[in-house]
Structure formats: structure tokens, C-alpha cells
Amino acid sequence: MQFQKDLIDWFAAEKRDLPWRRTADPYQIWISEIMLQQTRVETVIPYYKRFVEKFPTLYDLAEADEEILLKQWEGLGYYSRARNLQAGVKEVAEQYDGVVPASRKEISSLKGVGPYTAGAVLSIAYGIPEHAVDGNVMRVLSRILLIEEDIAKPKTRKIFEQAVTDIISHEDPSSFNQGLMELGALICTPTSPKCLLCPVREHCHAFHEGRQHELPIKTKAKKTKALNYVMASIRDGDAILMEKRPSFGLLANMWQFPMIESPQDAFPHEIEERLSEQLQGVISSAEKIISFKHVFSHLTWNVEGYMAEGRNLQLPSHMKWVTREELDLLPISGPVQKMKQALQQRGEI
Structure with a gap:
């Protein structure tokens, strides 16, 4: 042929x-x-x-x-x-x-x-x-x-x-x-x-037939869903708090800075309260350092990144304190890399 x-x-x-x-x-x-x-x-x-x-x-x-x-x-x-x-x-x-x-x-x-x-x-x-x-x-x-x-x-x-x-x-x-x-x-x-x-x-x-620009025929995908998150770099001295995602679903078993769902443009004191409640301890000095959007195939994350201090936290089993060196060894996803880069630019890690 x-x-x-x-x-x-x-x-x-x-x-x-x-x-x-x-x-x-x-x-x-x-x-x-x-x-x-x-x-x-x-x-x-x-x-x-x-x-x-x-x-x-x-x-x-x-x-x-x-x-x-x-x-x-x-x-x-x-x-x-x-x-x-x-x-x-x-x-x-x-x-x-x-x-x-x-x-x-x-x-x-x-x-x-x-x-x-x-x-x-x-x-x-x-x-x-x-x-x-x-x-x-x-x-x-x-x-x-x-x-x-x-x-x-x-x-x-x-x-x-x-x-x-x-x-x-x-x-x-x-x-x-x-x-x-x-x-x-x-x-x-x-x-x-x-x-x-x-x-x-x-x-x-x-x-x-002069139809090459008409093909292929492909209907448009449905509009993606958007979710709003706060991602927080929480410090206790030189230690940085990280959490492991569940072993199923999106970004399974990857590590990230702690994340909570949150309305966009929340005030720092509201972020401190939400994080303190979730971690059963004291979160203070919250400071917003970055806002970014990360697009997945089926949804979009709107992320606001914060730095904060943590004391007397009651950590669940999927969270742990790490050093800077240990952080570099953990597998992290694209959104977490954006947060990490923002912290590096500020000399925080």
C-alpha cells in the first residue's frame, strides 16, 4: 500500500x-x-x-x-x-x-x-x-x-x-x-x-476536499470545578510541618504543606483560627505570601499560601515535623512546589 x-x-x-x-x-x-x-x-x-x-x-x-x-x-x-x-x-x-x-x-x-x-x-x-x-x-x-x-x-x-x-x-x-x-x-x-x-x-x-481545518470533530469538555484552599507553611523553630495526602484519589500519598478549604480573601486571623482548630494547638503570626491557581484536568485549585508559627500542636498520624533537608527528599506535587519556591525566595527554607 x-x-x-x-x-x-x-x-x-x-x-x-x-x-x-x-x-x-x-x-x-x-x-x-x-x-x-x-x-x-x-x-x-x-x-x-x-x-x-x-x-x-x-x-x-x-x-x-x-x-x-x-x-x-x-x-x-x-x-x-x-x-x-x-x-x-x-x-x-x-x-x-x-x-x-x-x-x-x-x-x-x-x-x-x-x-x-x-x-x-x-x-x-x-x-x-x-x-x-x-x-x-x-x-x-x-x-x-x-x-x-x-x-x-x-x-x-x-x-x-x-x-x-x-x-x-x-x-x-x-x-x-x-x-x-x-x-x-x-x-x-x-x-x-x-x-x-x-x-x-x-x-x-x-x-x-479543503476540510482539514474542520477535522477532527470534538465536542468541548464540561467546565472544570474550582476549589479554594489555604496552604500553610507552619514552623516551630527550624521544623516545618508537612502532611501526607490519603493513599487514594488526587495526588495520592504525596506530601504537602497543611491545606484547608477556605473562602478566598479570608483575613489572617480567620486563617489562624481555622488552622488552630484543625491542629488543636496555637497558630499565630499568619502572613500571606503567595496566591496562585493550579489547573488539573478536571478541576482548578485557587490557593492562598501563608506562613505561620505553630505551638503545642496535636498532630494526626498523617502529619510530621521535618527539617529542610528532609523536606527536599519528600515527593511533592506542582502546587506544593509553587509554595516551596515562594518560601525559598523569601529565605524561609
Whole structure:
């Protein structure tokens, strides 16, 4: 099929030199695919290099302490990806003697491995002609094949998976799937597709009909929910109070400065009262040092950051006092990093 040849030839000549393209190790390719979910390639590269250096084998990751794992992932966001990756790797270590399964049924049974990741690992690492359909691929094929189904609907993915199954190269499925992904990243972009540079323009139905800017069809997501929080850096001498988030839900098991829900623009004395009540002690000298917004995929945090002093606090089991050095070792999320940076700029930590 000429489409396959044109795409694969272009990929061979123009592909970016990315670290995960220098290996055929299914474990390392698996890591890269999980990191690349909802994260830009440029952001992933240094994380991937450090991660593979820290956990060079599947067994290294399977046996890693979760806090060390989360610290390696710190800043990438969507931390459930890291926990699910480790859980899936443990399954491979225990059930498959450390060899990543080479069948869709088996690899799809692993924690955190969805249809796209399964197809990507199978085709790239093992050369098996399996579909690997993500948003990038759906955008490209919606234009090439003039598919007008709404890609925001989960059921639409099946249409694209079948399309890839029908047209994938059986001689070089790795380059075919990666070629589709690369085409979406470099040429067939969301808002300004570079059609005149496209290696498969002659095969593109949307281009021939002048409809490339209309596709893909995607309904808008619902408006995200907003929550208001106070994040407080509470000191007792040189000790800093930190709390661990629950082991489930958003940012599970990450550490943060104590947080409470609060109306925006509360007065410092109101913050002191709320914190004193929650910590069953005395909170004083509250001073606002930063306000910021942090946007997650499904909600927004409006955060007001405070410094305060704490005395005679009755700490629950998920809180502890730490030194500056210990704080640097704790895995913290993006919002907490913003607060930490504000404190560092003031010379407080």
C-alpha cells in the first residue's frame, strides 16, 4: 500500500532522535509511553533519562520504595500513572518472570495498561501489527480518512482502532504507528496543519476536499470545578510541618504543606483560627505570601499560601515535623512546589 510506504519512508528520514527510540526494550518503551500520556515530549526527555538511570531494570522499579518512585516522578503530574506503572511492573515480575507479555490480552491485563499503551509496546518493542490509537492518531486519521465521528466520545475510538488494523503495515508496524504519531506531532497539528509539507497529502481526503481545518470533530469538555484552599507553611523553630495526602484519589500519598478549604480573601486571623482548630494547638503570626491557581484536568485549585508559627500542636498520624533537608527528599506535587519556591525566595527554607 502506497500510503504505508510514504509514511514509513518519511518517518525513517525525518523522525526526531528521542531516547526511547534508541532501545527495543519493552520495559523502557512502556515507561516512555506512560510518561508521554498528557505530557509534552520536551518535558518527558529529562525525566525519562533520570528514571531509566534510577530504575534500569524492571525488577529495580518493582522493588522501589513508593516515596522514591514519586520523587523521581515529581513535576510530571498525574501521579497515578507512576503508581499504576509500578503495579503493572510488579505483575510482570511476579507472573511473567520479568518478561513483558507479547500478546494484547496479557499485556492489557496489567495495571495501568490501556489499549493505546498495549498497542504501542507490542508494535514498537515486538514488531506486532497492533493498533495504538491516541488523540494524535485520531486527529491524523480523521483528516486522512475523512472520519466525521466525534472523537470526544469513547465509543469513537473503536472506529479508529479498526481503521488502523485495516491499514497498518505488517512488515514494519513499529515505524507505521510511530509515523502516525510523529505526523500528528510535527505536521498534522491541531490548529495549523502543514499540509504542503505532509508526506501523505496525496492520500488525505480532507485535504482534497479543503476540510482539514474542520477535522477532527470534538465536542468541548464540561467546565472544570474550582476549589479554594489555604496552604500553610507552619514552623516551630527550624521544623516545618508537612502532611501526607490519603493513599487514594488526587495526588495520592504525596506530601504537602497543611491545606484547608477556605473562602478566598479570608483575613489572617480567620486563617489562624481555622488552622488552630484543625491542629488543636496555637497558630499565630499568619502572613500571606503567595496566591496562585493550579489547573488539573478536571478541576482548578485557587490557593492562598501563608506562613505561620505553630505551638503545642496535636498532630494526626498523617502529619510530621521535618527539617529542610528532609523536606527536599519528600515527593511533592506542582502546587506544593509553587509554595516551596515562594518560601525559598523569601529565605524561609
